[in-house]
Amino acid sequence: MALAAASPKTMSQQSAALLRLRELLLKGAFTAGTRLAEIPLAKRLQVSRTPLRLALVALEHEGLVQEHPTRGYVVRQILRKDIFETIEIRGMLEGMAARLAVERADREFLGLGNLRRSVNAIEIALKTIDTDTAGAFNTYIEQNQLFHQHLIALAGSQTLAREIDRITGRPFAAPSSGFISAQVDLPRSRHVLRMGHDQHVAIVEALERREAARVETLMREHARLARLNLEIALDENVRTASVPMLRLIRNGEAA
Amino acid sequence: MALAAASPKTMSQQSAALLRLRELLLKGAFTAGTRLAEIPLAKRLQVSRTPLRLALVALEHEGLVQEHPTRGYVVRQILRKDIFETIEIRGMLEGMAARLAVERADREFLGLGNLRRSVNAIEIALKTIDTDTAGAFNTYIEQNQLFHQHLIALAGSQTLAREIDRITGRPFAAPSSGFISAQVDLPRSRHVLRMGHDQHVAIVEALERREAARVETLMREHARLARLNLEIALDENVRTASVPMLRLIRNGEAA
DNA sequence: ATGTCTCGAATTGTATGCAGTTTGCAATCA
DNA sequence: TGATTGCAAACTGCATACAATTCGAGACAT
Numbered sequence: 186m187a188l189a190a191a192s193p194k195t196m197s198q199q200s201a202a203l204l205r206l207r208e209l210l211l212k213g214a215f216t217a218g219t220r221l222a223e224i225p226l227a228k229r230l231q232v233s234r235t236p237l238r239l240a241l242v243a244l245e246h247e248g249l250v251q252e253h254p255t256r257g258y259v260v261r262q263i264l265r266k267d268i269f270e271t272i273e274i275r276g277m278l279e280g281m282a283a284r285l286a287v288e289r290a291d292r293e294f295l296g297l298g299n300l301r302r303s304v305n306a307i308e309i310a311l312k313t314i315d316t317d318t319a320g321a322f323n324t325y326i327e328q329n330q331l332f333h334q335h336l337i338a339l340a341g342s343q344t345l346a347r348e349i350d351r352i353t354g355r356p357f358a359a360p361s362s363g364f365i366s367a368q369v370d371l372p373r374s375r376h377v378l379r380m381g382h383d384q385h386v387a388i389v390e391a392l393e394r395r396e397a398a399r400v401e402t403l404m405r406e407h408a409r410l411a412r413l414n415l416e417i418a419l420d421e422n423v424r425t426a427s428v429p430m431l432r433l434i435r436n437g438e439a440a
Numbered sequence: 441m442a443l444a445a446a447s448p449k450t451m452s453q454q455s456a457a458l459l460r461l462r463e464l465l466l467k468g469a470f471t472a473g474t475r476l477a478e479i480p481l482a483k484r485l486q487v488s489r490t491p492l493r494l495a496l497v498a499l500e501h502e503g504l505v506q507e508h509p510t511r512g513y514v515v516r517q518i519l520r521k522d523i524f525e526t527i528e529i530r531g532m533l534e535g536m537a538a539r540l541a542v543e544r545a546d547r548e549f550l551g552l553g554n555l556r557r558s559v560n561a562i563e564i565a566l567k568t569i570d571t572d573t574a575g576a577f578n579t580y581i582e583q584n585q586l587f588h589q590h591l592i593a594l595a596g597s598q599t600l601a602r603e604i605d606r607i608t609g610r611p612f613a614a615p616s617s618g619f620i621s622a623q624v625d626l627p628r629s630r631h632v633l634r635m636g637h638d639q640h641v642a643i644v645e646a647l648e649r650r651e652a653a654r655v656e657t658l659m660r661e662h663a664r665l666a667r668l669n670l671e672i673a674l675d676e677n678v679r680t681a682s683v684p685m686l687r688l689i690r691n692g693e694a695a
Numbered sequence: 696a697t698g699t700c701t702c703g704a705a706t707t708g709t710a711t712g713c714a715g716t717t718t719g720c721a722a723t724c725a
Numbered sequence: 726t727g728a729t730t731g732c733a734a735a736c737t738g739c740a741t742a743c744a745a746t747t748c749g750a751g752a753c754a755t
Contacts, residue, residue, distance in 0.1 A: 198709065223737070233710050235490070238738090242494050246501035248602075255717065257737060270599040277532045344525040347503070348607075453739065478707070488740050493708090510747065512707060 198236035205230050206240055210249045210260065211356055213429030217262030221250060248355055263356060263433045269412055271358045276408030278349045279333065280401040283388065286339035287397040296339045297392060303332040304385050311382055314375060322369050325378050326362045332385060333359075336404075339392075356430055357415055365414065367428045373417050381410050453491035460485050461495055465504045465515065466611055467618075468684030472517030476505060503610055518611055518688045524667055526613045531663030533604045534588065535656040538643065541594035542652040552647060554590040558583040559640050566637055569630055577624050580633050581617045587640060588614075591659075594647075611685055612670050620669065622683045628672050636665050 206226070209215070227237045241258050244250045251261040310324035337346050353359040368374035384407045391400035418431065461481070464470070482492045496513050499505045506516040565579035592601050608614040623629035639662045646655035673686070 222735090224735090234737090235709055235711090239494060239497050242497045243501065246498060255737095266597075267599050270597045273536065274533070274600060274603060277536050278529070281528065281532050342521075342525045344522050345529060348529060352603075477705095479705090489707090490739055490741090510707095 198232045199239045202230050202232045202237045202240035203243055206237075207244060207247075207249065210244070211430055213432050215260045217260055217433045217435060219260045220253065220256065221258045221260065223257065247351065260433070262435050264435050265415075268355075268357045268415060268434070271352060271355050272408055272411045273405075275349065275352045275358050275411075276405040278345060278352060279337070279408055280404040282337045282340035282342070282345055282349065283392070283404045284397045284401040285342055285345070286336060287392060287395045287400055289339075289341055296335055297389065299335040300332055300385075300389050300392070303328040303335070304382070304389055307382050307385065311379060314378070318369050318375070319366070321378065322366055323362075325381070326360060326365055329360060329381065329385075336388075356433065357411065359411060360414065364418070364428055364430070368414070368418055368421075371417060371421055373421075374414065377410055377414055377417070380413075381407065384410070453487045454494045457485050457487045457492045457495035458498055461492075462499060462502075462504065462609075465499070466616075466685055468687050470515045472515055472688050472690060474515045475508070475511070476513045476515065478512065502606065515688070517690050519690050520670075523610075523612045523670060523689065526607060526610050527663055527666045528660075530604065530607045530613050530666075531660035533600060533607060534592070534663055535659040537592045537595035537597070537600055537604065538647070538655040538659045539652045540597055540600070541591060542647060542650045542655055544594075544596055551590055551594045552644065555587055555640075555644050555647070558587040558590070559637070559644055562637050562640065566634060569633070573624050573630070574621070576633065577621055578617070580636070581615060581620055584615060584636065584640075591643075611688065612666065614666060615669065619673070619683055619685070623669070623673055623676075626672060626676055628676070629669065632665055632669055632672070635668075636662065639665070 215221070221241065223234050223237060227234050230237060241250060245252055245258065249261055250258045253259050306328045307325055310321045310328075314321040337349055340346070357364065365374075384403060388400055388403050388407065391403055418428070419434075470476070476496065478489050478492060482489045485492060496505060500507055500513065504516055505513045508514050561583045562580055565576040565583075569576040592604055595601070612619065620629075639658060643655055643658050643662065646658055673683070674689075
């Protein structure tokens with residue numbers, strides 16, 4: 186076999202399976218609860234069953250699939266509740282990161298420049314939001330991601346960074362370009378961008394002043410924008426055709 | 441203890457490998473950085489390489505082992521810094537759990553009885569701490585674990601419970617019987633028990649009064665006792681013979 | 696003596712065969 | 726008609742063989 190045509194370098198089959206399967210899951214290619222039969226899935230991903238198995242174990246720890254008691258793995262269903270809680274957890278962790286950044290007295294915030302750059306870029310983009318809505322959204326998503334990355338780096342905690350990474354990978358836990366840009370047309374979503382920007386400004390200010398408790402609270406609240414976004418999307422019935430991942434969401438209790 | 445999730449009847453080879461290897465790692469059977477060669481390890485764990493591999497993937501996500509870029513897995517080294525950060529994260533998450541417990545207005549805290557029972561049991565045990573030190577320690581460890589479990593259950597968040605479980609499984613992130621009981625003879629450690637108990641009392645009180653912010657802060661601080669414990673152990677040079685896991689800890693930066 | 700290159704042994708990553716279960720279907724019975 | 730049981734197909738979990746890499750030892754050149 187070894188038809189590694191698609192991979193640029195020599196990527197292990199396991200990584201290939203992991204990446205491709207994760208992408209499929211996040212794209213919502215399966216409905217919640219679907220059994221992931223190994224043989225057809227292996228064929229689809231162009232790997233054999235062994236590396237696929239390894240990928241499934243990894244994805245279980247990422248919370249995207251679930252071990253079926255008697256039979257392999259199934260696509261994990263995502264309850265709204267789960268998403269909201271995950272967002273809240275992300276807020277806690279990023280809040281902690283912001284606090285740690287302040288508490289590290291050793292560095293003189295050399296990294297604040299990066300944060301300011303992102304904030305400025307968003308500020309400029311937002312001025313043209315009515316004429317170039319898509320562009321403003323794209324800039325926001327891009328620079329927002331950088332903002333968060335830099336802030337987490339400032340915390341100087343490898344451990345925390347890892348955890349945030351894990352959480353952020355969960356569906357809808359953090360703004361993803363595919364999801365957000367589906368909402369470009371909604372006025373309410375535009376307003377969310379402005380709110381996010383204003384929060385960024387406040388966060389940078391709090392960091393400058395070394396206001397640890399404040400910046401922690403601000404980051405927590407900032408994370409909750411993801412919740413607001415999701416609620417808007419569900420309210421407005423964003424067509425699931427453009428965001429098939431939405432189909433994974435269930436309202437009620439666990440089924 | 442969802443970490444011990446396994447079917448009692450037919451334990452899969454994978455679960456067996458996972459449990460036994462985790463135990464070995466947490467016992468400090470390997471020094472940090474040791475390469476985990478598959479063939480001898482498989483022999484030692486009485487499983488074949490395939491399930492062992494799956495267990496290693498799982499353990500990587502738990503943070504106990506690390507993938508070597510070119511060659512299998514190595515035992516992850518634990519920096520003091522990592523431990524302290526992990527403890528802090530646990531405090532954040534448990535604080536969130538306590539807050540959620542308060543915020544859930546639907547239940548009338550039916551579970552507070554469990555918490556009170558644990559608190560009372562510890563209270564009684566502490567009265568005999570000078571005559572039956574070991575017994576008091578054991579009771580504390582046992583009931584403390586229950587206390588935390590019940591509190592987390594009160595939060596009613598499966599997602600959060602999972603994350604806390606993950607974090608708690610990390611070495612030294614939470615009081616473990618093997619570690620704590622090695623400190624029975626230290627007066628400072630006895631004092632830590634009393635502090636922990638006093639905090640439990642305050643936590644229950646805050647829950648009763650539905651003081652969300654207070655209980656969150658209390659839980660955070662409560663987690664930091666684990667840090668204090670570790671520092672005492674390192675200060676007093678608790679013999680690594682009795683807690684070989686201590687050998688995994690390194691002080692400096694990543695090596 | 697030090698550094699580099701080559702070759703061999705050992706180890707990992709992958710594929711696949713096999714056995715034990717589970718599931719779905721169908722036939723039988725109430 | 727509905728439920729139950731038995732059977733066959735399919736699938737998972739595991740072990741192992743095979744191939745591709747990597748590491749180390751030793752020789753050779755500088």
